[in-house]
Amino acid sequence: MKNEIEARYEKAVEQAREAIEELRLAALAKGYEDAKRDLQAVAPVGKFTPITAQEHRDEIVEMAKRDVAELSTTWRPGCHSLNYGPSAFDPASEKVNFDVNAEKRTVVCYITYHSPFYEKTRTSFRGIAKCALTDCFNVHIGKAIALRRALGLEVPSEYLNAPQPTEVRVGDVVRGKTSLEIAKADRVDGRGWAYGKYETGRSLYAPKEGLDIIDDSRE
Structure with missing residues (x-):
């Protein structure tokens, strides 16, 4: 009698295990199909166009602008x-200040506190962002990094690993790849050629392939 009960118990356990495994596999399959269907609804197979490095950088810059606007007022x-x-952080008594040095490629964020009872201002927190020499400086990304560091918040990897710009835009600071002269692009035509004046006074007239974009803040 005892052996029969144990056999029935073991059989029930085995059936339960099989049912659980089947349920797990069915759930995985359903999740995959749901995800596939949702993805196809947004971007049907065969029609998805990946964004360019320039478009990705543009998105990150806009993300940084929104980040600074929200964090400095909330x-x-x-x-x-x-x-x-x-x-x-209390925007009623604290203020976000930025010290930008484009030449040194740095942005420093100071959060200052002003007491409503005393005519005294002090710096509560400080954060700094420094652009690598091999990267293009962007003041908006720099401000977002410096502000987040001042507030003790995590810095998104997008800010630290933003792709380099590939298209010269009006207002970009560029450097000749051979002459190393620096200029600001005042005009860009449909071919990607930039026009302006170098710091030496010489006219800038070069294709984007012959230029390095060193600052695309456009401020």
């Missing part, structure tokens, strides 16, 4: 020391 809880995590 109250957030936190600590009063970066040693204990993200810092508190």
Whole structure:
């Protein structure tokens, strides 16, 4: 009698395991089909066009602008020391200030506190962003990085690994790949040729292939 009960128990356990495994596989299959259907609804197979490096950079720059606008005007809880995590921020008594040095390729963020009871201002937190010599400087990405560091927040990898620009736009600061002269692009034609004046006074007239974009802040 005992052996019969144990046999029935073991059989029931085995059936339960098989049912659970079948349920798991069915759930995976359903999840895959749902995800595939959702993806096709947004971008049907055969019609998806990947974005270019320039378009990706443009998206990151816009993301940085929104980030700075939101973080510098929104109250957030936190600590009063970066040693204990993200810092508190109150736009009613604290102000975000930026010190931009395009020549040194740095952006420093100062969060200053002004007491409503005393005529005194002090710096609460400070964050800095420095652009590598091999990268194109962008003040908007720099501000987002510096502000997040001042607030003790994580810096998104998109800001730290933004692709380099590939298209010269009006207002970009460029450098000749052979002459190393620096100029600001005042006009760009449909072929990608940039026009302007180098710092030496010589006229800029060159295709994008002959230029390095060193600052695309366009401010």
